[in-house]
Amino acid sequence: MRIFGKALLKIGQVAETTGLSKRTIDYYTSLGLLKSERTAAGYRLYPEDVVHQVQKIEYLKTQRLSLQEILASFTEREEKTGDVIYQEVQQLQDTVKGLERRLLESTEFEKQEIRLELSRRLTLIASLIAQL
Structure with a gap:
């Protein structure tokens, strides 16, 4: 139609x-x-x-984003330009690199926390990339 x-x-x-x-x-x-x-x-x-x-x-x-998180990312997307999203992805990638370096020098307990934070940051990156 x-x-x-x-x-x-x-x-x-x-x-x-x-x-x-x-x-x-x-x-x-x-x-x-x-x-x-x-x-x-x-x-x-x-x-x-x-x-x-x-x-x-x-x-x-x-x-692993909830539907509410997805809705929030779509709402934010309408307010952001591609350049702003690209900058956010770059910042998150820098953070991920720092976390990866910390992971190599950490105790087992710290590694568990760092892996969780890495997972969160990578999920954010995936969400931002999906918005482009």
Whole structure:
């Protein structure tokens, strides 16, 4: 279906294309992770780029981000430019390098804490990269 020149997908088409259930798509929409428009008959229609958005969400979930964290990252993304995101990734990479150096010189107890912090930082990097 096309409205004003842009392709719109029904929820069933989104479900079929992404492999998610209609219920999951409804849930993501209710959280604000996905945007839809309503027809006069009350049907929800999604822009074509919803498929890409779902792929981002599913990827970030594999990186152990909660849906609330994903929503926050999407909201922040709308406010940030690519240059700002790139700078944040660079800063996080510098932090990761420092943590890796510390890991080599640490006791077993310290290594556990450093690994946890490394995991957090790498997850943040993945989240930022997904926003680009």
